[in-house]
Amino acid sequence: MTQEDLFKKLIAHCKEYGFVFQSSEIYDGLSAVYDYAQNGVELKNNIRQYWWDSMTRLHDNIVGLDSAIFMHPKVWVASGHVGSFNDPLIDNKDSKKRYRADVLIEDWIAKQEEKINKEVKKAKKRFGDDFDEKVFLETNKRVLDVSEKISTVNSRMVKALEDNNLADVKKLIEDCDIACPISGTKNWTDVRQFNLMFETKMGSVSDDANSIYLRPETAQGIFVNYLNVQKTGRMKLPFGIAQIGKAFRNEIVARQFIFRMREFEQMEMQYFVRPGEEQKWFEFWKEKRMNWHKALGLGDEKYRFHEHDKLAHYANAAFDIEFKFPFGFKEVEGIHSRTNFDLSQHQEHSGKKLQYFDPESKESYVPYVVETSIGLDRTFLLVLAAAYTEEKITKDDGTEDERIVLRLPPALAPVKLAVFPLTKKDGLPEKARQIMDDLKIDFNCQYEEKDSIGKRYRRHDAIGTPFCITIDHQTIEDNTVTIRHRDTMEQERVDAAKLMEIMEEKVSLKKLLRSI
RNA sequence: GCGGGAGUAGCUCAGUUGGUAGAGCAUCAGCCUUCCAAGCUGAGGGUCGCGGGUUCGAGUCUCGUCUCCCGCUCCA
Numbered sequence: 001m002t003q004e005d006l007f008k009k010l011i012a013h014c015k016e017y018g019f020v021f022q023s024s025e026i027y028d029g030l031s032a033v034y035d036y037a038q039n040g041v042e043l044k045n046n047i048r049q050y051w052w053d054s055m056t057r058l059h060d061n062i063v064g065l066d067s068a069i070f071m072h073p074k075v076w077v078a079s080g081h082v083g084s085f086n087d088p089l090i091d092n093k094d095s096k097k098r099y100r101a102d103v104l105i106e107d108w109i110a111k112q113e114e115k116i117n118k119e120v121k122k123a124k125k126r127f128g129d130d131f132d133e134k135v136f137l138e139t140n141k142r143v144l145d146v147s148e149k150i151s152t153v154n155s156r157m158v159k160a161l162e163d164n165n166l167a168d169v170k171k172l173i174e175d176c177d178i179a180c181p182i183s184g185t186k187n188w189t190d191v192r193q194f195n196l197m198f199e200t201k202m203g204s205v206s207d208d209a210n211s212i213y214l215r216p217e218t219a220q221g222i223f224v225n226y227l228n229v230q231k232t233g234r235m236k237l238p239f240g241i242a243q244i245g246k247a248f249r250n251e252i253v254a255r256q257f258i259f260r261m262r263e264f265e266q267m268e269m270q271y272f273v274r275p276g277e278e279q280k281w282f283e284f285w286k287e288k289r290m291n292w293h294k295a296l297g298l299g300d301e302k303y304r305f306h307e308h309d310k311l312a313h314y315a316n317a318a319f320d321i322e323f324k325f326p327f328g329f330k331e332v333e334g335i336h337s338r339t340n341f342d343l344s345q346h347q348e349h350s351g352k353k354l355q356y357f358d359p360e361s362k363e364s365y366v367p368y369v370v371e372t373s374i375g376l377d378r379t380f381l382l383v384l385a386a387a388y389t390e391e392k393i394t395k396d397d398g399t400e401d402e403r404i405v406l407r408l409p410p411a412l413a414p415v416k417l418a419v420f421p422l423t424k425k426d427g428l429p430e431k432a433r434q435i436m437d438d439l440k441i442d443f444n445c446q447y448e449e450k451d452s453i454g455k456r457y458r459r460h461d462a463i464g465t466p467f468c469i470t471i472d473h474q475t476i477e478d479n480t481v482t483i484r485h486r487d488t489m490e491q492e493r494v495d496a497a498k499l500m501e502i503m504e505e506k507v508s509l510k511k512l513l514r515s516i
Numbered sequence: 517g518c519g520g521g522a523g524u525a526g527c528u529c530a531g532u533u534g535g536u537a538g539a540g541c542a543u544c545a546g547c548c549u550u551c552c553a554a555g556c557u558g559a560g561g562g563u564c565g566c567g568g569g570u571u572c573g574a575g576u577c578u579c580g581u582c583u584c585c586c587g588c589u590c591c592a
Binding site for chain 1 (some may be wrong): 517518523526527528542549550551552553554555560565566582583584585586589591592
């Protein structure tokens with residue numbers, strides 16, 4: 001089976017077994033938006049819980065936060081999202097290729113600068129040791145013409161982008177005589193703005209309503225609250241704030257199922273450190289986070305680090321943790337050294353001091369930040385992709401059979417335990433109900449009595465239930481039940497009174513958390 | 517936005533030169549009472565993506581439109 005087929009089957013499986021549905025399906029669906037169904041929501045909650053507990057409970061200097069999705073519009077100016085989350089795009093009508101208008105102009109400027117360099121080189125050759133580059137640049141007419149043109153174009157572009165004057169951006173492209181690299185023609189569409197942030201109106205109708213954004217990342221909610229948390233929690237550096245929540249990005253194209261969605265959920269932790277110690281903590285979190293992933297036991301070889309060669313405006317170091325999805329190695333989590341960029345920006349834009357008084361050094365400073373940012377939906381997808389297995393089994397009569405089983409880590413499985421009476425008679429259902437009632441408060445259990453026992457096992461294999469308990473006639477006599485294991489299909493007979501203890505050991509998060 | 521593919525039952529699909537909408541699986545009820553799916557009987561479920569046109573008659577022909585999937589553009 002090819003990886004592409006596997007991915008298609010996985011998506012179909014998600015629908016068939018109630019993990020993920022497309023949003024608004026009865027209205028033909030909404031692109032790149034998905035709903036988590038009855039089993040999906042349980043799996044997602046379990047992943048969320050695993051992250052939350054590992055961050056907050058295992059680190060006594062990390063606390064949680066749940067900030068609002070709406071934030072003051074100035075937050076996004078300070079963070080740089082208003083400026084850099086906007087893409088002016090233009091299409092060439094002949095080649096049908098789409099470009100970022102500002103990139104086209106920047107390329108043009110780079111070309112002009114190359115021209116100057118050529119002139120300089122030529123002159124150097126001609127004049128030898130007598131060549132004074134500074135004088136040459138200031139006096140040569142050809143060079144002066146070009147550099148003047150560059151600065152005019154550049155300042156016009158900056159202004160046009162600032163003023164959101166898209167017509168002038170287009171005119172600039174025309175004035176510079178820029179042609180499409182593919183078609184070679186200058187047959188351009190108008191420049192259109194693509195803002196990756198969702199915008200909405202806050203306040204009563206029309207006039208006095210202000211534009212606000214749906215947050216494109218959860219991190220800013222932590223930054224603007226950092227001093228509140230530090231003071232009320234009496235936190236000392238280094239300390240962290242963890243948050244799980246929805247973020248929204250209006251991607252031009254969002255695809256690959258739940259891998260890239262317009263509405264998605266992030267699990268972020270911002271770790272505040274002393275300036276100069278950020279590298280140490282960056283390394284620390286890189287290792288911690290990788291261990292968290294590997295503790296799930298999905299296969300160490302499916303993970304790798306990827307270092308960013310192009311750093312974002314806020315970072316001085318950045319690594320991704322990538323997972324081998326059916327469509328290749330892709331980012332699941334980012335570990336970024338964000339410097340003091342965000343806090344400094346907020347300090348500047350808000351006019352409020354965001355400094356930390358260090359009782360040891362008796363100094364005040366803006367802390368540096370190391371961030372771990374993981375996509376909950378992507379983690380969900382990777383867990384499912386790693387768990388989905390089609391396996392051949394040989395039946396007792398020698399014929400071949402196939403079963404589909406989700407080999408989920410037991411602690412993450414939507415249903416921990418299925419309880420089956422072997423038959424619907426002889427008081428077995430009543431006994432099964434009774435056993436389940438003892439367990440259902442601690443574990444998500446499901447009771448099933450319809451269809452043959454084998455069919456019920458298979459149904460639970462398909463949703464990843466790690467254990468099935470079967471109540472038979474012997475149970476009535478001696479209170480023992482059989483536990484059937486999902487992965488091996490083997491059974492063992494145990495005392496029903498010990499079920500609670502056995503399950504606690506096998507399916508609770510505790511074991512997983514201890515293994516990190 | 518461009519190019520390609522696809523929309524018929526919950527799922528996978530069939531549907532003849534245009535003639536009243538089908539199968540398997542799944543679901544539900546009953547029978548069977550069984551430790552690894554597919555035993556028997558019966559039932560429910562479809563504005564054939566949506567809208568116009570041609571026609572006595574359209575799932576089928578035609579025009580338009582919408583949506584989804586894949587590729588490209590984009591992804592701080």
